[in-house]
Amino acid sequence: MQRAIEMAEKGIQKNAGGPFGAVIVKDDQIIGEGYNSVTSTNDPTAHAEVLAIRNACRTLQTYQLEGCTIYTTCEPCPMCLGAIYWARPARVVYACQREDAASAKFDDQFIYEELSHPLSERQINFEQMMREEALVLFQKWQKKEDRTDY
Numbered sequence: 849m850q851r852a853i854e855m856a857e858k859g860i861q862k863n864a865g866g867p868f869g870a871v872i873v874k875d876d877q878i879i880g881e882g883y884n885s886v887t888s889t890n891d892p893t894a895h896a897e898v899l900a901i902r903n904a905c906r907t908l909q910t911y912q913l914e915g916c917t918i919y920t921t922c923e924p925c926p927m928c929l930g931a932i933y934w935a936r937p938a939r940v941v942y943a944c945q946r947e948d949a950a951s952a953k954f955d956d957q958f959i960y961e962e963l964s965h966p967l968s969e970r971q972i973n974f975e976q977m978m979r980e981e982a983l984v985l986f987q988k989w990q991k992k993e994d995r996t997d998y
Contacts, residue, residue, distance in 0.1 A: 849943060851878060852919045855896065859883030866954055870896035870920040872904040872913060872937070879916070880904025896920060897928035901935050911998060913937040922949050925956045926963070 855869030865884035872880040882899025886892055897920050905911055916937040922944040924932055932940060946956060958971075967974040989995060 849919045849921075849941060851881065852896075852921050853943070855881050855883040856921045859885065859896070862888065864888040865894065867952070868896040868921050870900040870918060872900050872916050872918050874904075874908070874913075874916045879907040893927065895925065895928050897924055898931050901931055905935070911935070917941060922946070922954075925949075925954075926959045 849871075852869040852871045855871065856867050857869070859865055859869060860867050862883075865886035865888060868884040870882050871878055880900045880903035882896045882903060884896045885894040885899065897918065900918065900920075901913065904913055904916065913935040914937070916935075918932060918937050918940045920928075920940065920942050923942045923946045924940065925946075949955070950957060962970050
C-alpha cells in the first residue's frame, strides 16, 4: 500500500490527474502500477487501477490476474470495479473510502445511482438500433472453434 500511496503522490506532483495510485502484486513482486493520468492524457479511462491492470497484464502476458492482489489508495470507482472484476484478481486492498473521495470532489455516487435506473431514465440518452444485424456477431463467435473464451 505504501507504494500505491507513492504512486498517487507522483501523479499529484506531475499534475497528471487525481490523487489516486494503484499497485498489483503477485508472489510478493510488484507486476504493475499506475497513477491517475486522466487530465494529462485526456483519457477518462486512465485511472490508477486501470493503468496498473494494463501494466500487470502486459508483465504476465495474460488478460487475467489470478493470484494477484491490487492495492489502491481508494475504494475503486464503478469503472475500475468493472475492470477489476474482468481481470479477476484474488483480492483488492484499499485505503480511503468512496466517501473520502467524494469529500475531495471525486464523487461517483451519481454513477451508482444511474446504474439502478432503466436505460430510458438515465441522464445520457441510450438508443438501440440494428440488433438483429449485430446478433449475427454473437452467432459467429459461438461457432468459432479457435476462439479464446474469457
